[in-house]
Amino acid sequence: MKILKYIGIGVLIIGALFAAAYFIKSNSKSPITFDTETPFRTSIEEKSVATGKVIPQDEVAIKPQISGIIGEILVEEGDELQAGDLIAKIKVVPNEQTLNTARGRVSNARITLNNAKIEYERNKVLFEKGVISSQEFNNIALTYDQAKQELANAESDLQIIKLGSAGGSTSANTNVKATIAGTVLEIPVKIGDQVIESNNFNDGTTIANIADLSKMIFEGMVDEAEVGKLKIGSPLKISFGAIPDKEFDGKLKFVAPKWNEEEETTSGVVQFKIEADVFMEEGYFIRAGYSANASLVLDKKEDVLAIKEALLQFDRETEQPYVEVEVGEQKFERKDVETGISDGLNIEIISGLSENDKIKVWNKTEPVKKESTSENQ
Numbered sequence: 001m002k003i004l005k006y007i008g009i010g011v012l013i014i015g016a017l018f019a020a021a022y023f024i025k026s027n028s029k030s031p032i033t034f035d036t037e038t039p040f041r042t043s044i045e046e047k048s049v050a051t052g053k054v055i056p057q058d059e060v061a062i063k064p065q066i067s068g069i070i071g072e073i074l075v076e077e078g079d080e081l082q083a084g085d086l087i088a089k090i091k092v093v094p095n096e097q098t099l100n101t102a103r104g105r106v107s108n109a110r111i112t113l114n115n116a117k118i119e120y121e122r123n124k125v126l127f128e129k130g131v132i133s134s135q136e137f138n139n140i141a142l143t144y145d146q147a148k149q150e151l152a153n154a155e156s157d158l159q160i161i162k163l164g165s166a167g168g169s170t171s172a173n174t175n176v177k178a179t180i181a182g183t184v185l186e187i188p189v190k191i192g193d194q195v196i197e198s199n200n201f202n203d204g205t206t207i208a209n210i211a212d213l214s215k216m217i218f219e220g221m222v223d224e225a226e227v228g229k230l231k232i233g234s235p236l237k238i239s240f241g242a243i244p245d246k247e248f249d250g251k252l253k254f255v256a257p258k259w260n261e262e263e264e265t266t267s268g269v270v271q272f273k274i275e276a277d278v279f280m281e282e283g284y285f286i287r288a289g290y291s292a293n294a295s296l297v298l299d300k301k302e303d304v305l306a307i308k309e310a311l312l313q314f315d316r317e318t319e320q321p322y323v324e325v326e327v328g329e330q331k332f333e334r335k336d337v338e339t340g341i342s343d344g345l346n347i348e349i350i351s352g353l354s355e356n357d358k359i360k361v362w363n364k365t366e367p368v369k370k371e372s373t374s375e376n377q
Helices: 002-027 096-128 134-163 261-267
Strands: 040-056 059-062 068-073 086-091 175-177 182-186 208-211 216-223 235-240 243-255 271-278 291-308 321-328 331-336 338-342 346-351
Touching: 040 271, 040 338, 040 346, 096 134, 216 243, 216 291, 235 271, 243 291, 291 338
Parallel strands: none
Antiparallel strands: 040 216, 040 291, 059 208, 068 086, 086 175, 182 208, 216 271, 235 243, 235 291, 243 271, 291 346, 321 331, 338 346
């Protein structure tokens, strides 16, 4: 019985040794079989995407020529107007102090005129009798005419203060009209609001904003690392979040010579403002303020040797790019490469590889094996 017991123990030990050897041998092999890809020749465009919005090329703020209260608004936001179309009417509310001064000036002018008239009529009789000379009478007549003119001026000023215009017609100043043809973007006032005229001391109250929506520009920001590569007149593609699956052509027309201080303060990145003309197309209506992205071509190369950018690896110490090239079955060696421009998917290879090299797809992972139904059961 003891002999049988020892034989059983020996069999178990030998079986364990065989199992351990098999396990070690199985784990010495790589669980992943790496695929390879070869370099290819293609054209690469290095692009930059600028975020921003579209605004009208020409937007005009319509302001009144006289202070008062909005009495009537004749248009709505979105209306199409021609130059000269009536937008609103203003009621004039005169200042009491100014009105009182104007009335006093009229009274004084009327008193002066009455006195000048008396002098004129008395001296006219004397002149006809030859008592006074012609020169003396002419001076008196001149004073009389000046008094009449002063009264007319004072009455006109009083009427302007009371009604907003002289001559009995208030349309010159109290009627607010469009100065350009376009679309009404905004009416920031309502009936009853008090408005201030535009003059040398203030901008005045805006009655309406009008713009020609057929002429739009893209306004966005570009990082300092890319702004030096931009060229005025370069083409670009503009897309809008509100119009999916559609790109509009554009042309770069302005690159700011100074960084945007406000943008840098909030984001921590030095950025520069750019502007581009947007070429409109029939059948599309673009509203002012649409968010937009502009794709700009910074560099372009034709027929260059390239690989997929995902095949690149980077040295942890030097951060230099390299790839692993196959030298035998599932055997690879490192090759340093010099890269050029990239479009985010493909990258130019300047040196280090040939078209026949087989490059290791290093980031491949072994798919997880699913257990069969029978095994699960």
